[in-house]
Amino acid sequence: MSLELTNGAHLFLGRNGAGKTTLMRVLAGAVRPSAGEVRLNGGPVSAAPTSGRPTLRRIGWLPQAFGFPPRMKVEEFVAYAAWLKEIPPRLVPERTRAVLELVDLTERARQPLKSLSGGQLRRAGLAAALVADPDVLILDEPTAGLDPEQRDTFHDLIRHVREEKVVVVATHLLEDVDALAEHIVIIDKGAVRWTGTVEDLIRHGGGESGIGALRNGFQALIGQRP
Known part of the structure; x- marks a missing residue:
């Protein structure tokens, strides 16, 4: 997996068990990657006690459960x-x-x-x-379990901060993608299957707008029938 993320909202979309939470933990420096490395502004992001400490201060992380x-x-x-x-x-x-x-x-x-x-x-x-x-904000399933009004409130907050930060959101909810995504990364079985924009994903889903087109595009890209 090789990705370079810049300011804006990057949504990592995948089914439950696809590997999103593990990836968020690696990006946040909570666990070491089994291979390769994560770097922020040239500095290592590491779970080691000392080597990655200055860089970890520049990362904000909201786990799914804390x-x-x-x-x-x-x-x-x-x-x-x-x-x-x-x-x-x-x-x-x-x-x-x-x-x-x-x-x-x-x-x-x-x-x-x-x-x-x-x-x-x-x-x-x-x-x-x-x-x-922080320069980077990592959110793992931030709207899971919230009612529609609470989800809208959280979406507004993320839109407010994404202009000046790298915002990484792991989600299985297409509503999050529709509301927030500037860049989408589809994760399946621990690997990146596809990257692109909302418009690109809609085109994979048949070209119509809305959640249905996003769902069709997602299912097509991971090899499921709509």
């Missing part, structure tokens, strides 16, 4: 993420306030995480991923 102390307040959770990224303590309160405002959780800042809805909790995770102002 653990949290349920009694921890929202602002404490985000501030802790800032501490992990080694943000100077004097800057942490300002950064925390800024990202909570961005994700519309200012009024929830002093509430415990356990009191949040699923969509609010996902937005708190996004705030934690953004608090260090």
Whole structure:
């Protein structure tokens, strides 16, 4: 697999079990690749304790499922993420306030995480991923399990940040592709099967617009009949 990603939204589309989460973990530096390397602005992204540490600070990662102390307040959770990224303590309160405002959780800042809805909790995770102002934002199935209104809210947030960052989204939802994608990478059985734009994928699906055409194009490219 050889890919070069620039600013904008890159959606990695694949069925459950296609290898998307493993790839996101490699890109985020959580695990080492079995071969090859991942580099950001020339520096290595590595799970090793020291070699990739400076580069890892430039990556924000929102896993599909993330653990949290349920009694921890929202602002404490985000501030802790800032501490992990080694943000100077004097800057942490300002950064925390800024990202909570961005994700519309200012009024929830002093509430415990356990009191949040699923969509609010996902937005708190996004705030934690953004608090260090990363160059790369990696989101693993960020809208899975959200209702349509929550999904639309999350799409708006991603559209807001994608202009200045490399945003990598792993998803199995064609609604995410339709709403966000500037560049699509189809993953199947751990390998890249195809890369292109939404328009390219629609052409593979018969040329008509909409989710149906995206689905037909996706199924054609991975060898399934629509």
